[in-house]
Amino acid sequence: MSKRGAAWEEEAAAVAKSARTDSSEATQSVAEQASPPRSEKEPDVSAIDASNTEEKSLVSQVENAHAASAPAVPQPAETTASNDTFLQEKKESNDAQASHEGQGRQAKRKVAIFFGYCGSGYSGLQINPGVKTIEGDIFDAFCRAGAVSEENAVNPNKIQLQRAARTDRGVHAAGNLLTAKLMLEPPVLAEGQTLTEYVNTLLPPHVRIWGMRRVQNAFNARTSCDSRLYEYLLPTYVFLPPKPYSSMWKMLRRLNVGEQSSESNLAPWDDPAVRHIVMLNHPFWQVQGYEKEFAEDMHAKRKWRISADELARVRSVFDMYTGPHNFHNFTVGKEFRDRSSHRVMKQLSVSDPKIINDTEWVSVKFHGQSFMLHQIRKMIGLLVLIGRTNAPLSLISQAFGPARIHVPKAPGLGLLLVEPHFGGYNVKVANNNERIDRMIAQRAGTSKPLPENAEGGKREPVDFVEFQEKMDAFKQTFIYDEIHRTEDATAEFAKWLNYLDVFVGPDFEYLNPEGRIPDCAILRLGEQRRAPGGQPKAEDAAESDSESDVPATNEELEG
Structure with missing residues (x-):
């Protein structure tokens, strides 16, 4: 650098220093004019503050170092979970209260509604505009009781109405379950009266609410249900072989003997080709004969x-x-490849016979994860066909295969839902209640106070024991007796058997002694065969298996 350049830099630095000095002196002068002079004995506060700040910083550093060197104390997972559960329940309660305080109405609570019904005269369980349903009656009763607000009364979805099992027309239930968000203490209740008691006064006697319990907000009546228990009442006379010389009997004779029946229409006990085959020459028909009218046959069948x-x-x-099987042949609108056709039957049983009103009955119970539309009735249908025709047991396994066959559905009269099961949810509730109890016990041993309503997060199990x-x-009173009275008055099961016995066509040729399904008995998906003369298939003409009968939510409709 040149000497001139160095001189310029020294001069510039001197000017800048002079400017800073002048500015500092001016600032100090203004400050002295604005504030009185400090006494010599008065301490310098800024210096003290700086000293204190430095001391606090050192103390903080020491404490942090000590904390870092000390071993970490683990927090028990269950305590954290229980605290979270309680806080969540408390938050939900506070949110619900806050949302309704300004509106002058009670908070809605999610509850499980335990109920039973006789399905006679109803078009199924679920609300369906224009027809009479059990849910429709129950929802209307809750609205009239004031448990549902006026704005929510126009649509049950607004109270999150769900059901555990959706039963079909005419199907009964001793126990079923709904979930909904309701106001549990409407002003119409008398002192000491529960909502359950009041709602039952608004319902017909064949629809009863057993009780209500608070449930977790995540509980869903359908998806939280592990399995369902159904029962089917069946008169034992349905296992009698077909009446001699009926269409079904002639088909069985051809399949078992290999020839058409003789033109002389010999009685089975006089026909050397069939007299040794019990199914074709059953002792009942030997006594009863085969030329009597329906009413006379019916009287003998009951005995x-x-x-x-x-x-x-x-x-x-x-x-x-x-066990687990593909039940595509036991519903409508399902193909063999449809995975939703796979269902699990956990436990099945047939009771000992019981005589009621001079007719012998058995109780058939189905405990399964879930059931499809008409599944139980079709399972009964094939059971009856095999039982009365002596077809091989292996035919059941064939029905689980890809061949699509016509399996008739038994009458809906004998079917009832016993109760749904919620084992998984109940385990979850028990664990949650235990965590809350541990939290309360831990807090009790310390000076830390318990939260208000510490028990509020606990829930009861969802079961029907109570x-x-x-x-x-x-x-x-309302289901068994109704089934027996209806059968005595209408002979519904005998009429169903009559439809089977008069059917003409190849549909039931799978009832052969080899237990194989012939090509002529295999149906195409959606095929609706007709018997000669335009008669419907061999079952109740009022209830066809046409796929046009299948609702959009087929997989949710049971029984």
Whole structure:
């Protein structure tokens, strides 16, 4: 650098220093004019503050270092979970209260509604505009009781109405479950009266609310249900072989003997080709004959009693349904490749016979994860076909295969839902209640106070144990007795058998002694065969298996 350049830099630095000095002096002068002079004995506050700040910084550093060197104390997972559960429940309660305080109405609470019903006269359980349903009656009763606000009364979806099992037309239930968000203490209740008691006064006697319990907000009646228990009442005379010389009997003769029946229409006991085949020459028809009218046959059928060997075979056939299988042949609108056709039957049983009103009955129980539309009735249908025609048990396994066959559905009269099960949810609730109890015990041993309503996060299990006595009485009066009275008055099961016996066509040729499904008995998806003369298929003409009958939510409709 040149000497001139160095001189310029020194001069510039001097000017800048002079400017800073002048500015500092001016600032100090203004400050002295604005404030009185400090006494010599008065301490310098800024210096003290700086000293204190430095001291605090050192103390903080020491404490942080000590904390870093000390071992970490683990927080128990269950305590954290229980605190979270309680805080969540408290938050939900506060949110609900805050949202309704300004509106002058009670908060809605999510509850499980335990109920039972006789399905006669109803078009199923779920609300369906324009028809009478059980849910429709129940929803209307809650609205009239004031448990549903006026703006929510126009649509049950606004109270998040869900059901555990959606039963079909005419199907009964001793125990079923709904979930909904309701106001539990409407002003119409008398002192000491519960909402359950009041709503039951608004319902017909064949629809009963057993009780209500608070549930977790995540609980869903359908998806939280692990399995369902159904029962089907069946008169044992349905296992009698077809009447001699009916269409079904002639088909069985051809399949078992290999020739058409003789033109002389010999009685089975006089026909050397069939007299040794019990199914074609059953002792009942030997006594009753085959030329009497329906009413006379019906009177004799009611007095018939199934033998121990015949009942044992029926139980063996029924056991073939146990386990996971493809039930596409036991519903409508499903293909073999449809994975939703796979269902699991956990436990199946056939009771000992019981005589009621001079007719012998058995109780058939189905415990499965879930059921499709008409599945139980079709399972009963194939059970009856095999039981009365002596077809091999292996036919059940064939029905689980890809071949699509016509399986008739039994009458809906004998079907009822016993109760749904919620084992998984109940385990979850028990664990949650235990965590809350531990949290309360831990807080009790310390000076830390318990939160207000510490028990509020606990929930009761969802089961029907408490209501079992009432359910049994209701089931006997409004379901069992109704089924027996209806059968006595209408002979519905006998009429169903008559439809089967008069059917003409190849649909039931799978009832051959080899247990194979011939090509002529295989149906195409959606095919609706007609018997000669334009008659519907061999079952109740009022209830066809046409796919046009299948609702959009087929997989949710059970029984």
